Amino acid sequence: MGLVSTDSVILALDFGGTKLAAATLKVGERRWQQTKRVLSPPGAGASVDLQIMRAIASKVVQGQKIAAIGVSFGGPVDAQTGTVRLSHHVPGWENTPLQQLLENEYQVPVRVDNDANVAALGEYCFGAGQGCDSLFYITVSTGVGGGWIINGKPWRGADGMAGEIGHTVVDPAGPECLCGKQGCVERLASGPYMAQQARELLQMNPQRGQGLRDLVKNDLNAITAQSIAQAAASGDYFAREILEKAGEALGVGIGNVANIMNPYRFILGGGVTKSGSLFWQAVKRAARQTALPEVYFEIIPAALGDEAPLWGAIAIAQDVLSCG
């Protein structure tokens, strides 16, 4: 980073599906200088989100010189050109050359990548993956996604689609997923699907899950992964069962990945991974049972929480600085 002034800042941007965040880090430092996080207004399109991002970026930058910009985007991205393919949540992003757009606007080097890849890199550089040259980061929340570090570098796949553990099939006789297949990890372990499963079973079994019913005041539509975890922790047997089934499905997926790729470490982040020890035990047990006995690995919680994409955005921006 020879030519980069230590007065300048690195700008990290995170375009989530529903949230927008920006943060600045002084070159060479390890603590945020400024961070700002806002909700994307419902129904907003790409251009509205870009406008809001410009505004919060300006607030965190505060007129300082920007050395480089790293961007985490919640959707498929061509990381080589920094072109967004689309967003599954926000309309209008199709084929947006985001890197070029921001480079023209800010006149600094910009790098853009998909949020799962960026978060994996964030955990590798600044979080639970430090010093670990092969790891798979998995986020379990609304969906189930993943990002690879192999030989100390992101592995994005031949055409940028690596990491889709959420759509590996672990039970061909399982329920149908949005993607059209049956028994995907995402269909069995994501938050909304876990809640749906609980709702459907409770509708059919009026005697079951009293603890969970009480918790949501008998409004089954109010059930979330969080309330299931809470009821399970309070001893509701039905909720424990739901939670363990979800954990097992994720664990089988992880064990399969261990057999195929033998990474040193799995790092789990996202809301559902905050479901407590019952969930974690089920994940670890099923992963261990699915992996061959000779295949060693560890499964640990992410360290950076919601900030993983921002930290990863810092990492990709630093990378362009040290290469340029």
Add this chain to the structure above:
Amino acid sequence: MGLVSTDSVILALDFGGTKLAAATLKVGERRWQQTKRVLSPPGAGASVDLQIMRAIASKVVQGQKIAAIGVSFGGPVDAQTGTVRLSHHVPGWENTPLQQLLENEYQVPVRVDNDANVAALGEYCFGAGQGCDSLFYITVSTGVGGGWIINGKPWRGADGMAGEIGHTVVDPAGPECLCGKQGCVERLASGPYMAQQARELLQMNPQRGQGLRDLVKNDLNAITAQSIAQAAASGDYFAREILEKAGEALGVGIGNVANIMNPYRFILGGGVTKSGSLFWQAVKRAARQTALPEVYFEIIPAALGDEAPLWGAIAIAQDVLSCG
């Protein structure tokens, strides 16, 4: 390879479970100078196999100067030190420092790796994977194993166990595998298991599989993956079903790998992959259905057949020459 005389040869050795092979290649050439292949005597241990290998190596070398030796070993190997962990087929190989042993004996650089990794490298350097920087080589015969090339280099995993697609679970309700799990790819798609499945079903269903029964002269114990493929090709509906089920299980495994790693190419070798177009169609169909629509890949047959490990042994030996 500056200091290596072009008069010298590279020696490739292949310790299979039941076969031993040695071959020489003149440095800089692309055609075998000599090859020799023998069966390992039943009941032989490691030291007998080593003795036989010495003899056939001497025959192919014919007194020429050896530049380097590459070794493919049918079992887990620590590729960094060239130490054999064990053989699942031949006793006495536990913790044998094969690289060191051969270096002491021949006084040339030696490299040793597991046969699936070596075969993957062989196909990458000399076969169906040439020019393809990310590929997964799968061998389907007695077992189901695999080897990775990622970013143009072998990926062996954190502790050398990557590639075990055979023991990924594709049907948790499926039959029990030798490894203790249910519904592994190997349990559903390997040759011996396919034959076992056919036998068991025919015993229970005396009316079915007349074509296959005729082919093995009603001796169900004589059924092999090959006879199933032959009966299927002749139109026996039962044999077609068995073959397609096996292909589907392998295809689901491949589709899962595609979602997780997004390699550019899958290369399939081993006896079972010679089962004809019905098998290949089932593999490709299931893989395509299991992979997300955005995940591109191709599935093609291996080009080097039984010689893939020998060619890969050449590649690892060449690697040590160019690095030394």
